Amino acid sequence: MxxxxxxxxxxxxxxxxxxxxxxxxxxxxxxxxxxxxxxxxxxxxxxxxxxxxxxxxxxxxxxxxxxxxxxxxxxxxxxxxxxxxxxxxxxxxxxxxxxxxxxxxGPRQGFVRWLGGFLGGGLSRAIREIWPEILVALAVMVAGVATGWLLVSGDQDWYFSLVPSQFADTRVPGASRAVLMESLSTADSAGGLSGFAAYLFQNNASVSILAFALGFAFGIPTLMILLKEMATLGAMLWLFSTRGLTLDFAAWLSVHGTTELFAILLAGAAGLHVGRSMAFPGGRSIMAAAAESGRRAAIVMAGVVMMLIVAALLEGFARQLVGDTLERLAIGGSMLVIWCAYFFAFRRVPPGAER
Known part of the structure; x- marks a missing residue:
């Protein structure tokens, strides 16, 4: 009208x-x-x-x-x-x-324009702004791997406490090299893998969201979640190392792991960022500090969801169809380089900032 x-x-x-x-x-x-x-x-x-x-x-x-x-x-x-x-x-x-x-x-931009700004510098800028929390989360994750390794190497019963039952089918202490190698083999085809990818996305997303959501409690629960998840990885890494399959397991994991673990790292760092701002608001009120850090963390979490989708596709398809160790390492290494370059090397200058 x-x-x-x-x-x-x-x-x-x-x-x-x-x-x-x-x-x-x-x-x-x-x-x-x-x-x-x-x-x-x-x-x-x-x-x-x-x-x-x-x-x-x-x-x-x-x-x-x-x-x-x-x-x-x-x-x-x-x-x-x-x-x-x-x-x-x-x-x-x-x-x-x-x-x-x-x-x-009214809104100054539509979805397409927002997405262009998000992928064209908004996400990478938000991630660079929480670099102290990223370093803390990374240190905790490395410590978690070491903790899992040391616990299981000292007492193998810890393996069943750290590793979920769905992963401890044939991959258990005492399994032969052939059995462990079989667990790293590829699928015959891509049929049925889409459902597997959906399951993995749901599982990984729940861990990431939980790590982020619990950051409001000054980040302590977030650190505990990161430590627990990485202890599981440390226990499995120890298991495969006992049969001389450390490189094969690392290659199998790297296809999706460099993306998935990076996403979990960023989710944990986003949760820590919110928790730190609430514990140390500076001259701001706690609510104002939480609101500011929450907006930044929300951008990071949007990127985490994007990464988890990519990780699920890699885990459900590429990892199951590519069996060569070097090829798996090439895929995982390439993804790590791409993410690092995008997050830390890509620095688009916002419009109007040129001099």
Whole structure:
């Protein structure tokens, strides 16, 4: 439905003289309109140009005047409603105020543009801003691997406490080299692997989300989750090392692990970032500190979800179809290089920051 226009609303001629009360109301409406329609027309012109992406035709004065014109027109609408001016004037002002509100306060970009900014520098910038937490999370994860290795090497019963039952089928202490090697073999085809990929994504996503969500408790639960998850990896690494399959296991794991573990690392770091800001808010209130760090962590978690999808595809397909150790290492190593380059070397300059 086409929005009302000033010429259509206020340029009508009356064929007969109206009753005195109607004539008085019309006169009052005309005076109200004539005193303000210059601002309305200017706002209409500015908003129309913005809606048609003709910003270059607007002067600096027009752009600076937009908020004030919007408030003035909104005030006129309130007065028009309060004094029961003619319905045509109210309808025009309602349409104009709605259009102007969208230009002044509405979203400044659509999803495609947001996604371009997110992938084009927003995500990598957010990750670089939490680098202290990334280092802490990385240290805890390395310590978790070492802890799992040492516990199981000292007492093999720890293996069954650390490794979930679905992973401890044939991969248990005492298993032969042939049995362990078989567990690293490829599938015959890609059939049925999509379901496996979906399961892995769900499992890895739950760990990452939990590590992030518990960060509000000053990051302590997050550290415990990272330690526990990596202790499982340390226990399995010890098992395969006892049969001389350390490199084969590392290659098998690297196909998806460099992406998956990186995602879990970032999720844990995001949780620690929120927890640290709440424990040490500085000159801000705890709520303000949590809100600021939460916005940054949310961007990181959006990237974590993206990485987990990639990891699930790699784990459900590439790892199951590529059996050569060197090829697996090449895939895993390439993914690690890509992620590191994207997160830490890619530094897009925001528009307007050039000098």
């Amino acid at each position: 086409k929005a009302p226009t000033l010429s259509g609303l206020f340029g009508r001629k009356q064929d007969a003289s109206p009753p005195p009360d109607i004539e008085a109301a019309a006169l009052r409406s005309d005076r109200f309109r004539l005193a303000r329609e210059g601002d309305w027309q200017r706002l209409d012109t500015i908003v129309t140009a913005m809606e048609e992406n003709r910003l270059r035709r607007l002067s600096d004065d027009d752009v600076l005047a937009l908020p004030a014109l919007y408030r003035t027109t909104a005030s006129s609408l309130a007065v028009a409603r309060e004094t029961s001016l003619d319905s045509a004037t109210i309808a025009y002002l309602e349409s104009l105020v709605q259009r102007a509100w969208f230009q002044v306060y």
